[in-house]
Amino acid sequence: MPPKTLFRYIAAQTVMTLGGLIVMMSVLIMLVDLIENMRFVGKLRDGTFSLAVTLTLLRLPSVVQALTPFTFLFGSIWMFYQLNRRSEIAVMRSAGLSIWRLLGPPTLISAITGVLIITAIDPLSSTLLSYAEQIKAAKRGNAQNLVRIFDDGMWLRQRDATMQIIINAKNLDREQAALKEVTVWRFGPENTFLERIDAEEAVLSGRTMEMREARLASISDQNTRRTPLYAIRTTLTAENLRERLVQPETISLWELPEFILLAEAAGLPSAKYHLRFHDLCATPLKLLAMVLIAAAFSLRPARSGGALYLGLISIGAGFLLYILTEISNAFGESELAPAALAAWTPAVAAAIAAITILLHFEEG
Numbered sequence: 001m002p003p004k005t006l007f008r009y010i011a012a013q014t015v016m017t018l019g020g021l022i023v024m025m026s027v028l029i030m031l032v033d034l035i036e037n038m039r040f041v042g043k044l045r046d047g048t049f050s051l052a053v054t055l056t057l058l059r060l061p062s063v064v065q066a067l068t069p070f071t072f073l074f075g076s077i078w079m080f081y082q083l084n085r086r087s088e089i090a091v092m093r094s095a096g097l098s099i100w101r102l103l104g105p106p107t108l109i110s111a112i113t114g115v116l117i118i119t120a121i122d123p124l125s126s127t128l129l130s131y132a133e134q135i136k137a138a139k140r141g142n143a144q145n146l147v148r149i150f151d152d153g154m155w156l157r158q159r160d161a162t163m164q165i166i167i168n169a170k171n172l173d174r175e176q177a178a179l180k181e182v183t184v185w186r187f188g189p190e191n192t193f194l195e196r197i198d199a200e201e202a203v204l205s206g207r208t209m210e211m212r213e214a215r216l217a218s219i220s221d222q223n224t225r226r227t228p229l230y231a232i233r234t235t236l237t238a239e240n241l242r243e244r245l246v247q248p249e250t251i252s253l254w255e256l257p258e259f260i261l262l263a264e265a266a267g268l269p270s271a272k273y274h275l276r277f278h279d280l281c282a283t284p285l286k287l288l289a290m291v292l293i294a295a296a297f298s299l300r301p302a303r304s305g306g307a308l309y310l311g312l313i314s315i316g317a318g319f320l321l322y323i324l325t326e327i328s329n330a331f332g333e334s335e336l337a338p339a340a341l342a343a344w345t346p347a348v349a350a351a352i353a354a355i356t357i358l359l360h361f362e363e364g
Contacts, residue, residue, distance in 0.1 A: 006092065006097075007104065007105055010102065010104075010105040010106065011105040011106075011108075011109060013079055013082075013083070014075075014076075014079055014105055014106045014109050015109065017075045017076075017078055017079040017082075018071060018072065018075040018076075018079075018109075021071050021074060021075040021078070022064065022071055025064065025067060025071060026060065026064055029060060029063050029064060029067070030056055030057075030060060033055075033056045033059055033060070033063065034052060034053065034056045037051075037052040037053075037055045037056050037059075038052045040052070040055070040136070040139075041055075041139075044139055047139075051135075051139075054135070055132050055135065055136065058128045058129065058131055058132035058135075059128070059129060059132050061121065061124060061125035061128055061129075062125040062126065062128065062129040062249060064125075065117060065121060065122065065125050068113075068117065068283075068287065069286050069287060069290050069318075069322075070290075070318060070322075072110055072113075072287045072290040072291055072294075073290040073291075073293060073294055073314070073315070073318040074315070074318075076106060076290065076291045076294030076295065076298070077294045077297075077298050077314050077315070079106070080294060080295060080298035080299055081298055084298065084299065089102065089299060099295070099299065099358055099361065100358075102299075103291070103292070103295055103358075106291045106295075107288055107291055107292070110284070110287035110288045110290070110291045111284045111287070111288055113284075113287055114283040114284025114285070114286070114287045114288070115284055117280075117283050118253050118280045118281065118283050118284075119253075122252055122253055122280060123252035123253070123254060126249060126250050126251055126252045127250075127252070129249055129250050130246070130250035130251075133247065133250060147245050147246075147268075148246075149245075149259065149262045149263055149266055149268065150262065151262065152168065152170075153168055153169050153170040153171060153181070153266055154168070154169050154171075154172070154266045154268065155167070155168050156236060158234060158235065158236065163186060163187065163188065163189070163194075164186075164187040164188075164191065165184060165185070165186055165187075165232065165234065166184070166185045166187075167179075167182065167183075167184050167209075167234075167236070168182070168183045168184075169181065169182045169183075169202070169266075170182075170266070171265065171266045171267040172266060172267035172268055173267060176203070177203060177204045177205070178201050178202065178203045178204070179201070179202040179203075179204070179209075180200070180201060180267075181200060182197075182198070182199050182200075182201070182202040182211060183196065183197070183198050184196065184197040184198075184202075184209075184211070184232060186232075193219055194218060194219070195216055195217060195218035195219075196216070196217045196218075197211055197214050197215065197216050197217075197230060197232070198214065198215045199211035199212055199213060199214040199215070199230070200212070200213060201213075204234070204236060207233060207234065207235065208231045208232065208233055208234065209231070209232045209233075209234045209236065210229060210230075210231050211229070211230045211231070211232065212228065212229055213226070213228060214226070214227050214228075214229070214230035216230065245263075245268065245269075248272050248273050248275070248276035249276070251273070251276070253277065253280045253281070256273055256276060256277040256280075257277065259273060260273050260274060260277070271332060271333050271334075271335045271339060272332075272333050274332075274339035274340075275329060275332040275333060275339040275342060275343055277339075278339050278340045278342075278343030278344060279329075279343040281343075282343050282344050282347045285344075285347040285348065285351060286346075286347040286350075288351060289321070289347050289350035289351040289354060290318065290321075290350075292350075292351055292354030292355060292358065293314055293317050293318060293321070293350060293353075293354045294314055295354070295358060296314070296354045296357035296358050296361070297313050297314035297317065297357075298314060299358075299361065317350075321346055321350045324346045324349070325346040328342045328343070328345055328346050329342060329343075
């Protein structure tokens with residue numbers, strides 16, 4: 001670490017640069033997202049400007065969090081460029097400070113920010129995003145199609161103009177497209193109870209759910225009836241269960257492990273939730289890698305020329321890391337690679353590459 005006075009100076013420069021950039025990006029994101037939400041509410045019969053503003057504010061923390069790595073990349077590039085332009089880095093280096101001591105404050109701030117994001121900011125942003133998605137789903141009229149997972153299995157509510165169905169199943173056999181230990185409650189148009197059906201297995205076939213060896217109980221008949229096959233009209237399929245599950249971004253780091261266990265016990269796909277968990281855990285390293293990438297291409301003395309060229313290279317390296325992250329995430333979601341490997345590899349590779357470049361810069 002540099003001396004205390006110098007440490008405080010570099011840390012203050014880092015915080016001011018990153019803070020200013022976060023504010024500017026937040027304003028830009030709000031404007032863009034507000035326009036998109038105004039288009040959404042414009043298609044609604046009861047859509048209002050206040051609804052668009054509400055959705056924008058609810059989504060803002062999650063979007064800003066997703067762009068935090070780029071905030072650290074661009075902010076670090078600008079900070080190092082300003083220090084270089086004023087020859088401050090040259091003075092620090094001539095005083096005998098190594099590159100690693102100069103990088104102490106920004107790297108420490110990036111690590112602390114990463115920990116703060118996964119422990120405090122992400123739970124808040126995921127909760128607000130979940131609430132925003134619920135509002136949008138309710139306005140679209142399809143909130144009844146979401147799948148929920150609890151200790152007693154998965155739950156699905158499906159509603160149309162004439163009937164409401166609530167389905168509870170212990171787990172899903174994805175290969176046979178069959179629900180196990182199923183209970184179905186059917187309700188009329190005014191939420192009047194019609195019947196309850198229990199079955200050991202229900203096969204999803206086309207637009208119907210075929211319940212085998214079903215037991216029926218209705219309010220009009222006190223005796224339980226049995227039938228070898230009972231079909232219910234439904235839009236539920238084994239394929240679209242993935243789409244009807246809650247999005248990983250709406251679940252915080254603290255809730256993900258339990259949700260993953262419940263999803264796996266219910267036989268539902270959990271790869272994207274594993275990936276989200278490890279991606280959040282890798283946040284401090286990703287932010288650290290962005291600072292190191294910025295330093296690797298921005299600490300060249302101003303008199304050497306090519307500052308703009310090196311800045312463009314560092315920006316290109318950041319976007320290359322983004323592309324590699326997307327490719328790695330695609331492998332993780334498709335289960336072609338372990339989720340932990342897919343989430344951690346881009347950040348580790350970027351950090352190692354940046355450290356290699358910095359070592360060469362320090363020695364030569």
